[in-house]
Amino acid sequence: MRAELRILHRRLRATMIHVTHDQEEAMSLGDRIVVMNGGRVMQAGTPSELYHRPANRFVAGFVGSPAMNLIEGRLTRAGSTLRFSAGSAVIELPASSLRGVGASGTARGSAIAAREPAAAAAPLEDGSAVLGVRPEHLALGSMNSPCVVARVEAVEFLGDRAEVLVASALGRLVVRTASSKAPREGSETSVALDADAVHFFRTGAEGERL
Numbered sequence: 276m277r278a279e280l281r282i283l284h285r286r287l288r289a290t291m292i293h294v295t296h297d298q299e300e301a302m303s304l305g306d307r308i309v310v311m312n313g314g315r316v317m318q319a320g321t322p323s324e325l326y327h328r329p330a331n332r333f334v335a336g337f338v339g340s341p342a343m344n345l346i347e348g349r350l351t352r353a354g355s356t357l358r359f360s361a362g363s364a365v366i367e368l369p370a371s372s373l374r375g376v377g378a379s380g381t382a383r384g385s386a387i388a389a390r391e392p393a394a395a396a397a398p399l400e401d402g403s404a405v406l407g408v409r410p411e412h413l414a415l416g417s418m419n420s421p422c423v424v425a426r427v428e429a430v431e432f433l434g435d436r437a438e439v440l441v442a443s444a445l446g447r448l449v450v451r452t453a454s455s456k457a458p459r460e461g462s463e464t465s466v467a468l469d470a471d472a473v474h475f476f477r478t479g480a481e482g483e484r485l
Contacts, residue, residue, distance in 0.1 A: 277303050298338055302326070310334050317481065328474075332482040335407045335474060341438055341449050343407045347478060348445075350404035350485075357475075359406050364444035366421035368470050373485050405482055407474035410451035415439065415458060417467035425466045427458045441466060 281304060284291055295301050301308050302322045310317045310325065310333075318330040329335035335343045348361030357368045425443035437457035439450045443466055450466060458464050475485040 332476040405476040412469040412472035413450040419467040422467035
């Protein structure tokens with residue numbers, strides 16, 4: 276049905292507004308998407324912009340299936356290096372991870388037709404922050420830095436891929452991997468983060484992107 280709606284839209288070449296609470300439906304059908312919460316615009320942009328550069332924690336947790344891993348901790352900066360600590364884990368990342376909203380479209384704006392991207396939130400010098408990383412940007416069994424040791428709690432097989440729930444020093448994480456490479460439940464492994472694909476947000480349900 277979704278494919279048929281896209282074909283119809285393309286054939287009619289008409290502007291259509293589709294309202295849905297299903298984020299997968301919105302991502303598959305929309306050319307531009309407005310994410311709202313409590314009657315307020317959280318972000319407006321293309322599906323790619325919302326997925327790859329969410330403007331705030333709400334959008335990060337809402338867009339994507341499975342949802343982005345969101346880890347609360349403390350963020351400090353020393354020169355060109357960021358240090359994020361959560362639980363008993365400390366990971367170091369390049370300062371370029373603080374990229375602001377950038378090209379991700381209108382963030383929490385009142386005019387959804389705005390063309391200019393919103394200004395990035397002022398970065399924290401030191402303090403509480405939320406690290407976000409999508410399941411496909413985590414690698415099991417890799418010792419590449421940054422990484423943490425983890426124990427496999429559950430493996431969900433989904434045909435050609437598997438979603439793996441692990442318990443780590445950072446907390447519980449969901450990792451997406453090829454089903455042929457899925458580890459055994461109860462086994463120990465390592466989890467490496469793609470340093471170029473992490474996100475930072477302020478704390479709070481709608482914490483802005485840093």
